Amino acid sequence: MNAKKGVLKVFREAFANPELELTPAMVTGDIRGWDSFKNVEILLACEAEFEIRFRSKEIDRIRSIGDLIDICDEKLTAKTISKNQ
């Protein structure tokens, strides 16, 4: 599972826009309707998409799309490693 692709899928579904493009530097407010409420929806959708669970400290670290992708990526790598052990 690719974190970048998954996050893009989540955003396209959340904003009902199949053409939506993302950049790592984008932050809350950069897309119409993207507010702190939407952020919870996005986090829940990422948890479902990647079958992961965010910790509170990880959520607090997310300031941009790039941060969200990095955290999803870290969690996916950790999941793969634990599966392989």
Place this chain on the structure above:
Amino acid sequence: MALFFSTPKADDLITEIKNCLKRQDTSQAIKLLSKAEKKNIFHADLFLLGAKVHGLQGDSLNKDLALRRFFAEDERDVLHHLKAVDFFITEKDFSLAQILLDQIKAQFPLSAFPHPRQATLHCAQEDYESASQALIQKQQYGKLDDRDIDLVHQIRKGIAGNPLTFTKQLFSDKQVREILRRYCYERFESLGFDCEFGFIQRANGREPLSLFRWGAMPIDSMIALFTNQFAGFAEPQSSSLKLLLNQATGYAEYRYFDSQYQFEAHTFHTKKNIAITETEETLLPKVRAHFALLARKLREDLEDGSKVFLYKSEKFISVDQCKALHAAMQTLGPNKLLVVMREPKNAPTNNTPYLIIEPSLVIGYVDYFWTDEDNPHKPNISLKSWDNLIQHAYHHFWVHFPELDIT
């Protein structure tokens, strides 16, 4: 710039090579890199991993070749080049990171981006004076931004109260002082009673994501919620939506209610902004999941104990009630609580804005709440008074609980 998508094959190989490196199995990593070459799978991260693996094997020729191939992937993008620096800082290969950084600075002399990386590299080597100098250099090319916050805090922590020339210069800067103020506000988490403190945090650069940002519950219910370890909160049997008039927007809004803990919260969903296929029945599970995630987050924060919780009360609450809330929080973790009430009338001026009940429990006072009839700043918040309290309280908690100072 759109996101760069690698092929699934490249992703799998990258993950496998990373796993090999974690196991220190460089020969298997080399085999995987060769496999990528043979299958014509090219990806910038594979070149960086190749440089790392060849470096570990002492093969400097192939290491340099891998780096050259990495840079050739996007020769004109300074951020692409800096990825290599980030990679080798993470790998603690500081000398190679510095060599690459010097090359990048020479290649992109007008770019501000290499300077924060230089500061990161100095911080990694605990040279905070040089890190401060690097951030000051960045300011000559452009402003410091959110990405520099952690660096400022690493430096502040690293110097441990003994600033030298460049560190003093950095910390006397207005922009840096704003960053430090934001950091202070990030250490607090609201427990309600309303969203006034959330707006104060927003005004100081922090947009909180918390259960009580847009929600409230009576203090006795909150004590029960913590004592019960959140049992039964946001469960289907206790959850409901009610359509109520939002005074601020003039629209009827679906409010979320949890009957077990008398929790009420905004959802900002109105009949006008929900999809036409959406009904109360389809909306409720989504809203419930929303508050369940926020409750889970709050519980983790309470178990962790690394934030200062702030409970604002418009009504006077006794010291015993404050102690009861504090005790309930302690059942989950080593928590710090600041209860905020309105300053008693005729209070002497210039008094300390708080009362220490015990090191981890403080009652603080502000001159006006935003909804007070006599608030002269209406409809605005009495920011100066709040800030005075928050700065004092932060100092108090930081002195007693230095572990709060985590970046």
